[in-house]
Amino acid sequence: MPKPTKGARLGGGPAHERLLLANMAGQLFTYKSIKTTETKAKRLRPVAERLVTFAKRGDLHSRRRVMSILRNKETTHILMSEVAPLLELREGGYTRITKLGFRKGDNASMVQIELVLEPVTPKAKKSSSKKAAAPATTEALIEEPAEELTASDETIIEATTEAPEAEAQGTTEADAEAAFEDAPADEAAEAPADGDKK
Known part of the structure; x- marks a missing residue:
């Protein structure tokens, strides 16, 4: 008592x-x-x-x-x-x-x-919901149509998808980084061309 x-x-x-x-x-x-x-x-x-x-x-x-x-x-x-x-x-x-x-x-x-005899609804754990939400956002970026993606998003997606293939072929991470650094230069060249069309 x-x-x-x-x-x-x-x-x-x-x-x-x-x-x-x-x-x-x-x-x-x-x-x-x-x-x-x-x-x-x-x-x-x-x-x-x-x-x-x-x-x-x-x-x-x-x-x-x-x-x-x-x-x-x-x-x-x-x-x-x-x-x-x-x-x-x-x-x-x-x-x-x-x-x-x-x-x-x-x-x-x-x-x-x-x-208090009302039934209890079990609460969902917060940690599992955060882990489940993170992969959904990356999948959503990849599955979006190409029209809505910007040029920088496309280069990031290409670099991340090509990096595992490059490692399988025997190239190093330095080559993948060099390809990623070259992408912004191409993007800068394409930007005035888009402006001329408008």
């Missing part, structure tokens, strides 16, 4: 508080939602989430630990067989507290605490 806060306990002594929270947790697992005061709900949340974590493990030792806290076979069975499978993919945050307003008699802040 989490460390209790300083000051008066709920309902009296620490033993009474443990029993009170265990009964409230049992009711929460049985009915999936209960209405109570805000103070009790905030104290119940860590106890209930810890019990759900035990139930998700599902082994005999966890069942016995849950049973020692709840002290009710039916509630333990509901938690282990019905609630735990619904929360299996959720990594935390098994409960939700919603404010309802104030109680008429003593103006206590009332809330509804409930189990």
Whole structure:
């Protein structure tokens, strides 16, 4: 059980508080939602989430630990067989507290605490999406029509596609670099010719 806060306990002594929270947790697992005061709900949340974590493990030792806290076979069975499978993919945050307003008699802040049973959508990993996006951009450059490519793009593509072939034929990287350096000179010669046509 989490460390209790300083000051008066709920309902009296620490033993009474443990029993009170265990009964409230049992009711929460049985009915999936209960209405109570805000103070009790905030104290119940860590106890209930810890019990759900035990139930998700599902082994005999966890069942016995849950049973020692709840002290009710039916509630333990509901938690282990019905609630735990619904929360299996959720990594935390098994409960939700919603404010309802104030109680008429003593103006206590009332809330509804409930189990979050909505299905979880697994998040995609960021690293795999970046790796997948990088090859798509280079393929898109190669597959674009030649009309939209500039002369410098064409020379880069030619140099990168011809470099592996040149290595296979026995030429060195220095020859490939020399061919790449000659390309901008050809591009400068072609630029005025394009301007004359316009």
